[in-house]
Amino acid sequence: MGLSLCYEFRHQADAGEAHRVVSKLRELALSLDFDEVSDLSEFRGEPGEHDDDETARLLSILGSQYGQKRMPDGQDVWVPIDPKHVVCFSIQPAHGSETAQIGLAAHPPVVEYQHTGVTHYIETGLAGVYSWAQCCKTQYAGLLQNGGVANFLRAHRGLIAFLDKVQETGLSVEVKDDSGYWNDRDQAKLEQSLDRWNSLIAAFAGQLKDRLGKDATNGVQAPILTAPDFEHMEAKGLAEWSEPEDDNSTS
Secondary structure (H helix, E strand, C coil), X not given: XXXXXEEEEEEECCHHHHHHHHHHHHHHHHCCCCCEECCCEXXXXXXXXXXXXXXXXXXXXXXXXXXXXXXXXXXXXXXXXXXXXXXXXXXXXXXXXXXXXXXXXXXXXXXXXXXXXXXXXEECCCCCEEEEEXXXXXXXXXXXXXXXXXXXXXXXXXXXXXXXXXXXXXXXXXXXXXXXXXXXXXXXXXXXXXXXXXXXXXXXXXXXXXXHCCCCCCCCCCHHHHCCCHHHHHHHHHHHHCCCCCCXXXX
């Protein structure tokens, strides 16, 4: 939960082409103003084959997709589609932001899925296609202790600039931007969106903290609780997001 950028890539390619494309994306990332861009990482194998290898397991998780499927009993389920090949790298946009994972992954054309004791064979729709789907929460780059609004703009707009460059390579790119900036490129609205999200999360975290406490084991732990202006954001969020009183209510 929080102001994030979500992005999906699709590209018809074989393993060699996927590696070449992701290498190119990394070069594009290195040309921009990010805190850090990692080396390429690669994973090959059947799902579950390398569960004892922590790095391979992580790459497999990053490359996984999920498809919604309606079962014969009418229940809608999300079917996990584990990758057979992953090539990726990471971007640390700015201090306080989540890490953006960038890459492409190949998946089997059909997966097995157990439902009510019955094995179903489900087409993934990903045959011959490399794809990727991830989200990156940039909101906390804007907390005062991380650099404030200017730092948030560096993170969020930097990722937008990168995704613009990704589109120019010919990849199919879909973006969901909680701030709307991907569509309107309005910086004033972007800053307003950050302010609204900070207020909302502060109010939500504050209410949870009041009920559960801040105990390290069982309480609420959230970066926004450490913000020096937390109480101000919380009060603003409570005022903005609380339900209005019924005009016909009596005291």
